[in-house]
Amino acid sequence: MHQMRVAVRRARSAIAIFRPALAPGALDPINDGLRALGRRLGPTRDWDVFAGETIPAIQHALPGDERLATLTTAVARRQRAHQKELADYLAGAEFRLLGINLAWFAAAQGWHAPPRGMAGDVADAAREDVAEDLATFADAVLQQRWKKLLSAGKRIETLDIPALHALRLRAKRARYAAEMFASLHDDKAAQRFINRLSLLQQRLGVLNDGAVASHLLLELGGAGGRHAYAAGLIAGFLAARAERIRPRIVRAFERVRRLDAYWT
Structure with a gap:
């Protein structure tokens, strides 16, 4: 699933x-x-x-x-x-x-594929044109998603949970694009970019899972019903975990921010 x-x-x-x-x-x-x-x-x-x-x-x-x-x-x-x-x-x-x-x-x-019946040398030229167009298109996509990610992470130490959730989505979109176009660029540079985005996304995901769990507790009536005690335990656990993960999120983002835009 x-x-x-x-x-x-x-x-x-x-x-x-x-x-x-x-x-x-x-x-x-x-x-x-x-x-x-x-x-x-x-x-x-x-x-x-x-x-x-x-x-x-x-x-x-x-x-x-x-x-x-x-x-x-x-x-x-x-x-x-x-x-x-x-x-x-x-x-x-x-x-x-x-x-x-x-x-x-x-x-x-x-x-x-080139149109059916196209001569071999013409077909090769058509493929080269497509490859060049794809590389230009890919670089524009990567640059746009990179800029949006950096913008979303400004003053990361002060961001609240909704803003950090938005940052996680930006990181995910940038990573998906980098993975999709990785074969067009240097393998090591692209993989370093993907790995650092993955780590940032993973750490931000801890906060997101906590926010989702809090919502699910409300669905169960845990805030004031028969599960109030257990809901309190879970809320405390999630709050402590969020406090521990925040500095690690900041460090992960700083490592992402220092990356070179390898597609330029």
Whole structure:
């Protein structure tokens, strides 16, 4: 499920990047289908992380706590419900239509080859033109996403949780673009860029998982209902973890900021 969610995000990132180079509306049915799939995958992943990572970390520190065990049971029940909803969607017609649209688009488009019947030397020249155009296009995309990432990280020490979430999205978009166009540039420079963005994204993801967990607790009525005690434990754990991770986020961003724009 996690890999499917990543694949959906990568596909939508590719659509966003290449949309200006394709016929208007050519990718709309696919993008709509991917968006609908993402809406099902997101909540399922959130409950999986909450049940499989956040709560076990607290249980390790407080083994045998009955009130935490009660909350764990409620979380597992909600997790299974979302998994069932996702499974039903994947077995349905809407998901099958997405597969058909993807297959049709891949089979019907000819952007990867010169026109049929083109002579060999002319075909080679056409491929070279496409490669040059792609390199220019890729460098413009990378530069734009790099500038937006640096802008989002200004005064990073003072950024609140929503601003750090926006920074995480900028880092993710820059990384996806770098991975997509890595073969056009020096392998070592591109991989260094990708690795540092991945580390920044990972550390920002800790804060995001905490914010999501807080939202899920509210869904369960944990703030003032029968799970209030366990919700308090989790809130304290998440607050402490966020405090510890912030300096590491700043250091990771500074390492990203010092990178050279290898595509220029």
